[in-house]
Amino acid sequence: MTAHLATSETEAGCTTCKSRKNGLCGRLSDQVRERVAARAQIVSYPANRRICGGEGDSSDVVILRSGYVRTQHHTLSGRRQIMAIARPGQTVGQENEERNEHEIEAITPVSVCRLERLEFEQLLSREPGLCRALCNQMVTRLDETRRLTWILGALESNQRLRAFLLLSRNWMDWAPQPDGTGVLTMILPRRDIADLLATTPETISRLLRQLHAQGLIEILSPRQFRLCDIPGLADGLDMVIPL
Amino acid sequence: MTAHLATSETEAGCTTCKSRKNGLCGRLSDQVRERVAARAQIVSYPANRRICGGEGDSSDVVILRSGYVRTQHHTLSGRRQIMAIARPGQTVGQENEERNEHEIEAITPVSVCRLERLEFEQLLSREPGLCRALCNQMVTRLDETRRLTWILGALESNQRLRAFLLLSRNWMDWAPQPDGTGVLTMILPRRDIADLLATTPETISRLLRQLHAQGLIEILSPRQFRLCDIPGLADGLDMVIPL
DNA sequence: CGCATTGTTGATCTATGTCAAGGACCGTGG
DNA sequence: CCACGGTCCTTGACATAGATCAACAATGCG
Numbered sequence: 001m002t003a004h005l006a007t008s009e010t011e012a013g014c015t016t017c018k019s020r021k022n023g024l025c026g027r028l029s030d031q032v033r034e035r036v037a038a039r040a041q042i043v044s045y046p047a048n049r050r051i052c053g054g055e056g057d058s059s060d061v062v063i064l065r066s067g068y069v070r071t072q073h074h075t076l077s078g079r080r081q082i083m084a085i086a087r088p089g090q091t092v093g094q095e096n097e098e099r100n101e102h103e104i105e106a107i108t109p110v111s112v113c114r115l116e117r118l119e120f121e122q123l124l125s126r127e128p129g130l131c132r133a134l135c136n137q138m139v140t141r142l143d144e145t146r147r148l149t150w151i152l153g154a155l156e157s158n159q160r161l162r163a164f165l166l167l168s169r170n171w172m173d174w175a176p177q178p179d180g181t182g183v184l185t186m187i188l189p190r191r192d193i194a195d196l197l198a199t200t201p202e203t204i205s206r207l208l209r210q211l212h213a214q215g216l217i218e219i220l221s222p223r224q225f226r227l228c229d230i231p232g233l234a235d236g237l238d239m240v241i242p243l
Numbered sequence: 244m245t246a247h248l249a250t251s252e253t254e255a256g257c258t259t260c261k262s263r264k265n266g267l268c269g270r271l272s273d274q275v276r277e278r279v280a281a282r283a284q285i286v287s288y289p290a291n292r293r294i295c296g297g298e299g300d301s302s303d304v305v306i307l308r309s310g311y312v313r314t315q316h317h318t319l320s321g322r323r324q325i326m327a328i329a330r331p332g333q334t335v336g337q338e339n340e341e342r343n344e345h346e347i348e349a350i351t352p353v354s355v356c357r358l359e360r361l362e363f364e365q366l367l368s369r370e371p372g373l374c375r376a377l378c379n380q381m382v383t384r385l386d387e388t389r390r391l392t393w394i395l396g397a398l399e400s401n402q403r404l405r406a407f408l409l410l411s412r413n414w415m416d417w418a419p420q421p422d423g424t425g426v427l428t429m430i431l432p433r434r435d436i437a438d439l440l441a442t443t444p445e446t447i448s449r450l451l452r453q454l455h456a457q458g459l460i461e462i463l464s465p466r467q468f469r470l471c472d473i474p475g476l477a478d479g480l481d482m483v484i485p486l
Numbered sequence: 487c488g489c490a491t492t493g494t495t496g497a498t499c500t501a502t503g504t505c506a507a508g509g510a511c512c513g514t515g516g
Numbered sequence: 517c518c519a520c521g522g523t524c525c526t527t528g529a530c531a532t533a534g535a536t537c538a539a540c541a542a543t544g545c546g
Contacts, residue, residue, distance in 0.1 A: 075481045081396035083389045095382050128371040138381035139338045145388045146326045152395040153324035153441035198396035205494055238318045448526055
C-alpha cells in the first residue's frame, strides 16, 4: 500500500488537462494557472485509494484533474458518512486545515495536481485571482454541503434517493431522450449511495425497486437507470434541483 | 411587519462593535475594516425576524455584530431544517448567490452591518485582504456544515444531542467549574434544537431526561444544564470536539 | 472453476415520529 | 389580586419506517 503512483506526465500538464476550463482552474487567468501548475505535481490513484486524510498524511492540497473523490468520515463502530463528492476542477484538502478529520478517497481512478499546503498558502497570498477563485469555489461547496444537510435532515429516505437521482444528472453521465426521459449512469456502488444518504445498501435496493414499481424509473442494470418521470421524481422534495 | 428598524448609531460603528476583533472583521486590517464599514449600514432586528432570504429580498450581505441567526429551509409540509447558526463576526447572505434557497432569521435580537451585494462584490475585488479573510471564513463555515452533516448522517439522536451540547460550549454561555463540570446556558428553544438535529421537540425533551437519568447532565431549568460528565457525553461520538 | 465483491430479498425488532393532553411560566388587563 | 390566553415544555400511547441479521443471487476476476 504505497503512497501513490506518479505518472510519467510532466508538470506542464495543463494543456492536456480536460478540466483546465472547469472549477477552480477555469476561473484563473492563464498566467496564474501556469504559476500554480509550476508548483504542482501530477499524480494518479486507483479507485478506493486514500488520497489524503487519516493517519500519516502529507496534508497536501489537491486539485482534481479527472475522476471523483469522496470526503468521508468513519465511526469506530464502522458506520461511514460521505460528506461530499468532488468533481474535476474542484480542490480538496485545503479545507482540512490542521486537524485531519476527514478521509478523502478516490471513487473512480483519479488524476490530480498535488501542491504542498505551505506553497498553496503562499500562492493564495500572492495571487488575488487564485484567492478570489477559491473563495467562489468555497461558496459552491458550502452550498452543496448545505443541500446534503437538507436532504439528510428534512427528507425521508425515499425522497432522499429521488433527490439524489435528480442531482446526479449534473455530474454523472446523463443521456436525455427527446421524450423527456433519460438514462443515468450511476458511478457510485450501492454502499456509497447508502453512506451518502445515511441509510443502508439494503434500503437503497428496496427503494429503487419501489421507484420502479411506481413507474418513476427503470432499472436497466445495477448501474444504469432510466428516469422515466422526472416531475414525479421531484414531487414533494421542496427543493431547487439545478438543471 | 416592516423590513427592519435602523438604529440611531452612525456608520463609524466599528469602535463600539464588540465583534470587531472576531470572525471576518478580526482578520481585516484596520484600514480595510474601515473601508468596509464606510459602505455598511447598521441595523437591528428582534428575535425571530426574517433577515434575508425568502420572497422579496434585497439580497444584501450581512455581517453579524451581535446576536445569533439561523440559516434554515422549510418544506411545504411544514418541516424545517436549520442548516447553520451564525455567530457575531460571521457573514451571512453572500453564500446565497442568485437563488434564495434559504431563509435567514434572528434567533436572539441581533445587530448587523448590512452591505449591498454589489458593493460587497466590488470590495471583494478591490481588497485582497477582505477576500482572504472571507475565504478563511468560508473554510470554517464549510467545516461546521460538514460537522452537522456528519452529526445528522452518522449519529443516532441520543448521540446527536450529546454532540450538540458539547459543541454548544463554544458559542453559548459556558461556565466551567473547577470540578470539571460546567453550566451551559442554552439559547435555543427545544423547537430549534429539534430542527437543527433533525428530530422533534418531544424527542429532545425525552432524550434530555434520559441523559439526566444517566447522570450525564442536570437540568437546572429548561434553558440551563449542568454538564456533569463531559467524557461520558463525548462517549462514542468519534468526533473531534473543539475546546 | 472457485472465490470475492456487489446487489437483492425476507423476517424481525426497535427507535422515534405523530397525535393528544396537560403542566409550567409569563405578561396583560380587569 | 386574580383570570385569561399564549408560548414553551413535558409526558403518554401508538404505529411504522427502516436498521439489522441472514441467506442467497449475480457478476467479475484470477
